[in-house]
Amino acid sequence: MTGAAKRLGRAIALQFARQGWDVAVHYGRSEAEAQETVAQIQKLGCVARAFQANLANEGEVKALFAAVSNQFQDLHCLVNSASIFEYDRANSHSPLTSKSLQEHMQVNLAAPIMLAQMMFEAQKNKAKILSTVRTLEDDAFLPSVIQLLDQKLINLNPDYLSYTLSKSALLTSVEVLAMDFAPYLRVVGLAPGISLPSGDQTEDGFSIAHQMTPLGKSSTPGDIAKAAVYLAEASAITGTTLYVDGGQHLSSSSRDVMFKTN
Numbered sequence: 001m002t003g004a005a006k007r008l009g010r011a012i013a014l015q016f017a018r019q020g021w022d023v024a025v026h027y028g029r030s031e032a033e034a035q036e037t038v039a040q041i042q043k044l045g046c047v048a049r050a051f052q053a054n055l056a057n058e059g060e061v062k063a064l065f066a067a068v069s070n071q072f073q074d075l076h077c078l079v080n081s082a083s084i085f086e087y088d089r090a091n092s093h094s095p096l097t098s099k100s101l102q103e104h105m106q107v108n109l110a111a112p113i114m115l116a117q118m119m120f121e122a123q124k125n126k127a128k129i130l131s132t133v134r135t136l137e138d139d140a141f142l143p144s145v146i147q148l149l150d151q152k153l154i155n156l157n158p159d160y161l162s163y164t165l166s167k168s169a170l171l172t173s174v175e176v177l178a179m180d181f182a183p184y185l186r187v188v189g190l191a192p193g194i195s196l197p198s199g200d201q202t203e204d205g206f207s208i209a210h211q212m213t214p215l216g217k218s219s220t221p222g223d224i225a226k227a228a229v230y231l232a233e234a235s236a237i238t239g240t241t242l243y244v245d246g247g248q249h250l251s252s253s254s255r256d257v258m259f260k261t262n
Contacts, residue, residue: 002026002055002115003082005034008148008192008221012079013037014044015225016232022047024068026082028054047072055082055111056103065118077232078119079146080112088161101162108166113173116145116187120177123184142235144186146228147174151193151245157253171241178239186238188231193218193245214247 001016003009005027013023014037023041025048027034034050041048049071053064069075084107088096123143152164153171171189178187193213227244231237243249 001079001081002111003028004079005030005037005050008224009079009081010037011221012081012225012228013048014040015222015229016077016079017041017044017046017048019229020046021077021229021232022072024048024072025050026064026068027052028082055107058110058114061111061114062118065115069122075119075122076141076143077146078115078144079148079228079232080115081148082111083108083148083163083167085160085163087159089158090161091158096161101165104162104166105169108163109169109173112145112147112170113177116147116173116177116181116185119143119145120181120185127184141233142186143184144188144232144238145177145181146231147171147187147189149174149189149191149241151191151243151249153191154243155249155252174241175239182238186235188237188239189241190224190228190231191241191243191245191249192224193243193248213245214250216246218246218248219244 001009001013001023004013004023004025010033013025016023017040023046025034025037025041027050031050031052034052038048038050049068051064051067053060055061084104086100086104088094088100090096147170149171150164150167153168156164174187174189181187223244227242231242
């Protein structure tokens with residue numbers, strides 16, 4: 001799982017462990033947090049290892065999958081949670097630049113797709129060795145890739161332009177790759193609402209923003225973590241995205257919600 005050292009990624013990793021999954025914990029620079037996540041998973045009785053990689057570097061992305069595959073020989077789920085979330089907007093004092101767009105595209109789009117491709121090749125090769133395609137009779141559930149997205153992708157506003165463009169492309173890839181990787185590997189999207197404070201958002205601002213949904217509350221890290229485990233074990237689901245956001249995507253907004261509350 002990428003980006004599993006802290007915040008939402010850690011919550012997802014721990015929920016998988018609570019359900020009996022062994023977990024490969026990827027981190028970029030947060031080594032101490034990653035080792036703490038590993039320790040918490042091990043306390044739950046599951047196997048966990050930390051793996052460092054810079055997802056902006058293609059060579060390190062490939063090396064990451066090779067290292068994880070060597071340590072975890074029966075991979076069943078890849079969760080791409082790591083992402084860049086930096087502010088830019090075309091009509092602002094922080095306009096989109098080529099550098100910013102490229103950085104977001106590499107980490108938020110290229111790295112998840114490359115990892116998904118390698119996951120597919122691993123599952124396809126395994127099926128060939130077994131001389132059969134996986135079926136529900138072979139396993140309790142079919143292997144999957146879960147791409148962490150964002151509810152704002154169907155509730156667009158101009159804020160965080162590079163981030164939005166990169167995640168929009170990743171959203172499109174869910175359906176395309178699901179068709180291309182079937183029947184060896186499922187690909188699904190998971191789109192949280194506002195689940196944790198972001199950027200300069202205050203706790204009070206977050207609390208207000210969290211309630212700005214039809215249900216009166218958005219998603220919690222626990223909600224997203226439970227949804228991720230469900231998708232990992234739901235063999236009939238592929239090529240679609242689950243929005244877990246208290247209905248936040250149903251309420252249009254001209255600004256990112258954090259700018260309306262902080």
